[in-house]
Amino acid sequence: MSKGRFGKYGGQYVPEIVMPVLTELEAAYEKYKNDPEFLAELRKYYVEYAGRPTLLYYAEKLTKHYGGAKIFLKREDLLHTGAHKINNALGQVLLAKRMGKNRVIAETGAGQHGVATATVAALFGMECKVFMGAVDMERQKLNVFRMKLLGAEVVPVTTGTSTLKDATSEAIRYWAAHIEDTHYIIGSAVGPHPYPTMVRDFQSVIGREIREQIKEETGGRLDYLIACVGGGSNAIGTFYEFRNDQSVKKFGVEAAGRGPAVGDNAQTLSNPASRPGVLHGAYSYLAQDEDGQVIEVYSISAGLDYPGVGPEHAMFHEEGIVKYVGINDKEAIDAFQLLCREEGIIPAVESSHALAYLEKLMPNTKKDEVVVVTLSGRGDKDVQQVAKVLGEEI
DSSP: OTEETTHHHHHHHHGGGGGGHHOOOOOOOHHHTTTTHHHHHHHHHHIIIIIISSOOOEEEHHHHHHHEEEEEEEEEESSSSSSTTHHHHHHHHHHHHHTTOOOEEEEEESHHHHHHHHHHHHHHOOEEEEEEEEEHHHHHHHHHHHHHHTOOEEEEETTTTTTTTHHHHHHHHHHHHHHEEEEEESSOSSTTTHHHHHHHHHHHHHHHHHHHHHHHTTOOOOEEEEEESSSSSHHHHHGGGGOOTTTTTEEEEEEEEOOOOTTTTSSSSSTTOOOOEEEETTTEEEEEETTSBBBOOOOOOOOTSSBBBBBBHHHHHHHTTSSSEEHHHHHHHHHHHHHHHSSSSBBHHHHHHHHHHHHHHGOOOOOOOOEHHHHHHHHOGHHHHHHHHHHHOO
């Protein structure tokens, strides 16, 4: 892989004004990514603050329900702030501190990355702004209030579809005007180099822990890995450690939304109509029309409601390292309810897409096989929305 590229994907497609800060960030990351003092500090916060390592939980009742392979859940939902996003936020804020920045900004869809960024900003005494689409703010009122409690300013974005894509665009515009004192903590494995590599490295703790924990649980046997994919940070963190393990079948689950019609889903790699293009500073697969314009996408999940995908996922797709599939809203909500009833765990709607793929995978598995699903986040934030879908009042 050449600098900033995953095969032909990735790169730096940004305004000239942003290039100096990307160069500064890349230099800082290259300096500290293998620095023992930096890594020790990051590990300290992972363990003492975020709650790592997370459990690899044997879902015995869910396994019995399906009657096939043993199902394990990688419990990122048990982390402080309730999702995997804190892994990356901690890494980037420690970099920002070393770079002398006193303000951090972020984009957020479901709000989990916004909460994680607001959390680390509070921890390190930094000013924080979070850009969030107005539609997502309505869907995720609880997380909006959590961010405000943590001292962040939540900036509503009303342009375009008022969702994650537009929040990201607005965050980039703000960053370009405040590059001297501001670090942009991108929350997914997207954006210009070095972000996809940096986010992947901070999230790859997920896969490394899975490899160690599965040795204890099964003697090392692992046949299937499943993770949901929007931009793709929890998934790249899950898959990266196993990218060369051909014996482990890897499934990235995208949001098939309401159906296959244009604008009714957020499938990128699992949609034959998608093709490569440039969005938010990187070359990757996009949902776009015949004229190359990025199209509106939809998912019940605010965290998967994104028209692109991380460039390393695009490479994994083309090279057949990971198979990307779609799960629709109804399937995700059914899986959400199933995990609640069978295991007493309320998953995020994003994670429920990964869980829902078990319905399709499990009939083809054997009892001596092993499946790990990354449970990327908890579902407290989604309870009101799910209740509305189910016609319940709370």
